[in-house]
Amino acid sequence: MAADTAAKRVKPDPRIIGTHNGHFHADEALAVYMLRLLPDYASAALVRTREPTLLETCHTVVDVGGEYDASKNRYDHHQRTFDTTFPDHKTKLSSAGLVYMHFGKAIIAQHTKLPIDHPDVDILYRKLYDDFIEAVDANDNGISKYEDSLLQQAGIEKRFKDGGITLPSLVNDLNHEDPLAVGAPSRDTEDQPQAEEDHRFSQASALMGKAFLRKLHGAATAWLPARTLVKDAFNARSDAHPSGQLLVLPRAGIPWKEHLYNIEEEAGLPADQTVLYVIYPEKEEPGSKWRIQAVSKNLSSFENRKSLPEPWRGVRDAELDAVLGSDVEDGAVFVHASGFIGGHKTEAGVRAMAALALAS
Template identity: 30%
Template sequence: MIIATHSGKFHADDVWAVAVLELIFPGCTLIRTRDPELIRQADFAVDVGGIWDPQTGRFDHHQKGFAGARQSGVVYASAGLVWRTHGPRCVALIAEIHAGHAITEEQARDMAYAIDADLVQYLDMSDTGAAKNAPGGYGLSAVISGFNPTWLDEQHAGSVEAAEELRQTQFRRGMEFMTDILINAVKYRVGALHAADQVRNAELLENGRLLFLQNSAMPWATIVRNEMPNVLFVLSYSIAEQRYMLHTVPAAQDSFEARKDLPAVWAGLQDAELAAATGVPDAVFCHNGRFIAAARSFEGALQMARLALLD
């Protein structure tokens, strides 16, 4: 299969769109051109060609009269157009191949919608001018733009052909970077999906105020915050660090405010100082922000949890 997109400077929306198609249809030939005949012959035309027709693989948004937009009003660019059509299939493939779990069509659609809301729409907003560098000067759109060769690079290339070959190489580098971001976005959501039941069925201690999880890497905050109003702390084992972690529970999404903080006298202490303050010989550290602490043993972390509940 052949994917055609425009030559010259590339942007995050066309890089994302081509990366998605490459994941679904591996081994495609990528051509970067503005030649109408080459575009016509391609199986997919992304961000070029003046046509939006998913049935024929056409995903451009520059044509006069284009009015494609999300229900939220955010206008589509090529990233969103390709994602709207192929996002769920891409998510399902990544879930199976890279996360090792098959998901249902409904789950794939829900994840694709969430990724659009969290990420893809901002690529479109940047491309259409709705946001300068959504979401910020070092947001993904700006980072991908930085993969373009500079004028010095082009000057050193020595010819138009060499400069375009360099740009093709950089486009591919941008695709690899974008592919990693997409795969990680899906893997995180698949992990959260499969962690939910384990969090719901985890052991409750201290009259339901402490939740114990076998793996600290498991995402738990949303379930605990939304479904477990009595849980004040989460105790878990960090396989990577081989110690037990004591976490506060966020009071709201994207907030550092906790339902209950760790004791103020623990803030910023480590090892012997924290052991003296807590009476727990194997206490390791307490973050200065008082939202996480650690001990080397389960018994030590549990003792710290009990002290925190009493504080």
């Protein structure tokens, strides 16, 4: 009787995720991992096949089947007519992008323990697409970061091969791994049993999924909280210097750059009023040295809005004290030869350096 009662309570999970067998790729490896982050899919079985009758038995199908229909949980992107993109983006989605577009907010809400309609969930949703998912979509769809024809016209060539260290390339390596490396008898890739191929796919899925989770965790626990700190510093910038072009951060290690550009854009700051320098403590401990950093023209640029003065560059310690003069207390540490960053032993000293730099 007790056994009958237990049997009634235990309901097997009918959900099965389907994807294609054979050569696997980063996008479906990530798509499957992301689905399994959700409670409804946590115990879902995986079927890797191209057989239509088997795919029909699957609750959710990704990267195979020739159909994109979210109402039926079908997420393939290989149709000739497929041109779906993430909101406000131009890159065609892969199966990873499709799964993320439909399930990403639920994944983020679960990870952060926030309501799915919380504004922070939406911020992280867009952040993770920009920083991680879009590159996977582009790779799978053969979309280059730059227009190749324009690079050729400009005579720009790569200095070295960098494709071998991308996540998709590491996933691809798992397709060709020597079976002896995983303890199986040696055989041609085409003849390997499905179980061995599925094992390698699970390794690829974990590789992609754990990288995604690290990005999500970092964005949720470091990047997003930093926005509030940068926003507060931005609002107080006129107290830091009358020009309003100096930002003072309260502690070390704050990822400020992307936030600053976004906050400035939201505020509609004219170009001649944007922040030029940011100062912050080098370490968390009391009595830490302080840094002054020039703000670059954009997030990926090595060119600054205003570099530190040329006479300071490449100068250190007492020699730098002499160059700075009596307006700055002794204790200067260095200024980088490129003029993008410098340091002083005290907050007062670095503030004085900033004032001189702004006046120059």
